[in-house]
Amino acid sequence: MILFPLLPHHLALQIAEAARFSSIESLAKGSATEHPACEYTPTGGSRAVKAALTGLRSDLLQLAATTGYPGTSNQQQVAAFDTEAAIVLAQQMAMAPAEAAKGGVWEFMSCILLPDIVRWRFGGMGHETSIERFVSGRRNTYQRLWWRAYHLSSRTSRGRQLSELLRLLGEDELVQLMERPSLAGIEGLPSAIASGFLTASAQHPNLTRRQLIREAQKRFLRLSSFLSFESLTSEDVSGHVESVFAQVVISLHGTQSV
Amino acid sequence: MKPAIAVPYKRAASHRLTVGPWELWLAESPSPLPSILPGLDYGSILRLRREVIVDAAGLRSDCSLADDVPLLVAACWSSTGTSLRRSLGKAELSDDDTCLVELGGDISAGDIAGTLKIETCILVARPQDGGAPLAARRAGSILLQERKTVELDTSTSFFPVEVVDFKASIWANSEAGWMLSWNTYNLEQPFLRSVRLFINAAHLRIVHAVSGEAPTEEASAIRSAIYFDVGRALVLGALANEEFIERDGDYVEGSCGKVIHTLIQMLFPGDTLHGLAATASQRRDYFSTDLQGRLRVFWS
Numbered sequence: 001m002i003l004f005p006l007l008p009h010h011l012a013l014q015i016a017e018a019a020r021f022s023s024i025e026s027l028a029k030g031s032a033t034e035h036p037a038c039e040y041t042p043t044g045g046s047r048a049v050k051a052a053l054t055g056l057r058s059d060l061l062q063l064a065a066t067t068g069y070p071g072t073s074n075q076q077q078v079a080a081f082d083t084e085a086a087i088v089l090a091q092q093m094a095m096a097p098a099e100a101a102k103g104g105v106w107e108f109m110s111c112i113l114l115p116d117i118v119r120w121r122f123g124g125m126g127h128e129t130s131i132e133r134f135v136s137g138r139r140n141t142y143q144r145l146w147w148r149a150y151h152l153s154s155r156t157s158r159g160r161q162l163s164e165l166l167r168l169l170g171e172d173e174l175v176q177l178m179e180r181p182s183l184a185g186i187e188g189l190p191s192a193i194a195s196g197f198l199t200a201s202a203q204h205p206n207l208t209r210r211q212l213i214r215e216a217q218k219r220f221l222r223l224s225s226f227l228s229f230e231s232l233t234s235e236d237v238s239g240h241v242e243s244v245f246a247q248v249v250i251s252l253h254g255t256q257s258v
Numbered sequence: 259m260k261p262a263i264a265v266p267y268k269r270a271a272s273h274r275l276t277v278g279p280w281e282l283w284l285a286e287s288p289s290p291l292p293s294i295l296p297g298l299d300y301g302s303i304l305r306l307r308r309e310v311i312v313d314a315a316g317l318r319s320d321c322s323l324a325d326d327v328p329l330l331v332a333a334c335w336s337s338t339g340t341s342l343r344r345s346l347g348k349a350e351l352s353d354d355d356t357c358l359v360e361l362g363g364d365i366s367a368g369d370i371a372g373t374l375k376i377e378t379c380i381l382v383a384r385p386q387d388g389g390a391p392l393a394a395r396r397a398g399s400i401l402l403q404e405r406k407t408v409e410l411d412t413s414t415s416f417f418p419v420e421v422v423d424f425k426a427s428i429w430a431n432s433e434a435g436w437m438l439s440w441n442t443y444n445l446e447q448p449f450l451r452s453v454r455l456f457i458n459a460a461h462l463r464i465v466h467a468v469s470g471e472a473p474t475e476e477a478s479a480i481r482s483a484i485y486f487d488v489g490r491a492l493v494l495g496a497l498a499n500e501e502f503i504e505r506d507g508d509y510v511e512g513s514c515g516k517v518i519h520t521l522i523q524m525l526f527p528g529d530t531l532h533g534l535a536a537t538a539s540q541r542r543d544y545f546s547t548d549l550q551g552r553l554r555v556f557w558s
Contacts, residue, residue, distance in 0.1 A: 001300055001368065005451075039450035039512070042416035044300030044368065047454075096300040096368025097340040181341035226265040227398040228379055230345045231332035236397040239385060 001045030001096050002052070005038035006104025007111055009135070015111040016134035019119065024070045028116035031057065035112045041099060056092050057113055060085055069120045078121055082145060083166045089142060090149035090162070097150065103136025106143035110134045117141070138178070148178055151190045165194045173197065176213045183220055186229045188237060193220060196241035200249060207252050215248040267394035270320040270380065270402040277378055277404050278309040294409045297416060300368035301469075306346065307362035308333075310378060315355035317380060321401050322390035325353070328383035329401070333361045339371025339410070346376065350383055374408040417488070418450055421465060424458040435464040435480075438488050442495040445502055445515030452514045455488060479556060486555040492518050493525070493549060497535040506531055525552045 007015075019027055033053040040047050061069070063084050067077040099105060110118045111134055118141045122133045132139040138147075153162045169177070177194060178184050197216060201209050223229075223244070229237055281288035283305040291306065298304075310331060318325065332348035347363035361378065380402040386395040394401060425432040440453040457468055467473065467480035496502045496518040507523075509515030519531075526534055538545045 036447060036451075039448040040418065041300075042418040042450055043420075046420055046422065096366075097342055098300060098368050098371040101340045101371050182343070185336070185341040186343045187345070223396075226267075226400050227396060228332060228334060228377075228381055228400055229398060230334045230343050231330065231348055231379070231381055232398045236384070239397065 001099070002094055003040045003045045003047050003099065004093065004095065004105045005034065005040060005048070005108045005112070006102055007035060007038055007108040009103060009107065011035075011037050012104075012107035012111050012135050013131075015115075016107075016131050019111060019115045019134055020129040020131055022115075022119065024116045024119050024123070027119050028070070031115060032112055033057070035108070038108060038112075039104070041102070044096065044099070052092070053113060056088070059088050059092070060114055060117060063088065064117050064120060069117065073120075079171055081121065082171070083163075085142075086145040086149040086166055087163055089146045090153070093146060100143075100146060100150070103143075106136045106140045106146075107134070109142045110140060114142070144178070147184075148174055151178065151184045152194060153191070160191065160195050160198075162191075165191060165198075168198055169194060170209065172210060173213050176217050180217065180221060183217070183224055186224070188234055189220075189229050192234070192237050192241045193217075196238070196245050200245040204249055207249065211252055212245070212248060215252065216244050219244045219248065265400075267399060268321045268392045269400075270317040272402065272404075274313040274317040274320065275378070275380060275402050275404060276311040276313075280306050280308045280376065280406055282306060291406065291408060293407070294411050295374075296411050298367035298370075298410065299416070300366075302367035304365040304367060305362070306333075306365065306376070307360065308378070310359050310361060312351060312357045312359065312380060313355070314351050314357050317401060322393040323382075323401075324389060324393075327386055327389070327393075330381040330383040331357075331359045331361060331378070332381055333363065333376060333378050335365055335370075335374060335376045337370040337375075338373040340369060342369050344369070351380075371410060371412075374410060376406045376408070378404045378406075417455060418453055419455045419457060419468065421457045421459045423460055424456075425460060430456065430458070432458075432460070434458055435461045436484055436487070438491050440492070440495070440514065442499055445496065445499065445518070446509060446513050448512050449514045449517040450512070453492075455484070478558060482556045482558060486550060486553050489521070489525075489553045490546065490549055493522060494538055494545075496522070497531070497538045503531045503535050525549070 033050050064081055067073055067081040073081070095105070115134070118133050119129050121141055122129045130139070133141045136143060138144055149162060149166070152165050177190050184190050193216065197209075197213050201207070201212055204212075223240065227240070229240070232240075280291035282291045288307065312331060314329065317329070318327070323329075329351040330348050331351060333346040334344060335346050336343040345363075346365065347361045349359050349361065351357050351359070365374075379400050382394045382397060382399040382401065385397045386393070389395060424430045424434060424437075430437045435458055437456045438453070439456060441447060444452065457464055459465060463476070464480060467477035468484070473481060496515070502515060502518075505515065507516065507519040509519065522531070522534065
């Protein structure tokens with residue numbers, strides 16, 4: 001396991017307040033692989049070495065450059081960046097979930113190591129970037145991508161691969177899958193729902209994907225209050241997923257025919 | 259959205275499930291799982307076990323389930339800090355009217371933070387067609403549930419330790435057991451950044467001594483030697499720094515200077531830094547022996 005630098009939150013707030021109005025160029029110049037106030041979790045792994053952090057920055061910059069960085073990018077380009085960046089983060093930030101739950105990791109990433117990409121990804125022409133993209137939380141630029149990749153990584157060999165899911169799912173669909181931690185945190189469930197959603201969507205192209213995923217998530221949330229998904233085999237989970245999407249399709253067809 | 263409160267099927271009365279205490283196996287013998295667990299290293303494994311007795315006949319009657327509906331006893335855990343939810347262990351109930359089941363499994367400490375909730379449930383094992391009108395049909399339907407909550411205490415301080423192979427490094431003798439790395443000239447740095455105790459991964463006795471949850475006599479002695487060596491290095495290093503003496507503890511919380519100043523105050527209550535620095539430099543052997551006693555080397 002790798003231990004990443006942890007930036008204290010009060011400093012992250014100060015840095016983020018300034019960074020959200022700064023130019024991409026100045027943030028790129030000021031980016032660094034360390035900060036004197038950073039700490040590390042004392043035990044449980046090896047500290048990330050400078051070469052690894054430099055490599056991570058370099059790989060993400062290269063990805064960003066292929067999707068328009070540092071210029072303006074359209075929605076498709078930033079979505080493509082998010083997809084590939086999530087895979088890079090998952091591969092290069094091999095850390096324990098308990099470490100990834102520490103805000104300091106993500107505040108170091110977005111305020112110190114890669115602030116220019118945050119500004120580019122969520123800047124827009126002449127607009128400031130929301131502070132939530134820099135500080136820790138589920139809207140943090142890198143935190144959301146890492147957890148997305150972590151939760152969608154199928155725990156069984158039968159499931160679709162992470163890269164396939166990330167490339168086939170839209171941003172709104174990914175947000176739907178991730179925004180309810182009580183569902184997203186169940187081992188194998190998010191990837192099973194994502195696979196079920198893609199299958200249902202392909203079988204029923206007349207239904208909007210947005211409606212399909214939103215309706216299905218409401219039903220999964222209801223079911224999770226009295227079903228123990230985590231105790232079931234992957235076959236039984238898939239059975240529930242198929243059944244929920246079948247019900248959603250019937251209900252949406254009913255709505256459309258009215 | 260608020261979760262559903264009323265379930266669409268009959269549940270069982272709570273007395274149908276009798277649970278024994280959760281046992282935590284850290285060494286060869288178990289201990290009861292406490293409601294507050296001290297700090298855990300990401301590499302630690304929580305090995306849990308408990309026995310439960312299920313009044314299966316009564317439960318089936320409460321839930322209007324036929325005798326051939328397969329039931330599971332399952333334990334699962336969730337963590338508020340990581341939002342993960344996982345299965346801990348499960349077993350299918352036999353056909354007996356009353357069943358004694360042993361449940362158990364491992365939780366990786368790297369997966370949990372905040373509060374750990376461990377639930378023991380009786381579930382419908384597989385999907386059912388037909389059955390009584392209000393009987394549960396879906397696989398995984400919870401018929402009965404019991405919960406244990408454990409707070410993970412983060413107030414316990416850990417000393418920064420990293421296990422590395424000294425052969426792969428150029429900065430340490432490959433046969434040394436440990437090495438303290440820290441910057442004696444910059445005491446303003448955070449302690450958890452500046453200080454690191456490297457343990458030689460190739461020196462298995464040392465690795466075992468610092469890794470074990472319940473140390474043997476040998477492990478205790480090795481720990482004591484490391485504790486003394488590290489304590490002496492920190493105290494002597496700081497006392498040799500003029501700025502540390504002049505600032506007399508005027509460092510921010512969590513910095514190296516603050517942590518070592520607190521350590522010195524604990525070891526030498528009432529002594530001034532100037533006096534201690536003078537003794538450490540002029541009567542080095544005496545000071546080292548004094549420190550040995552105060553750090554209580556090999557006493558524990």
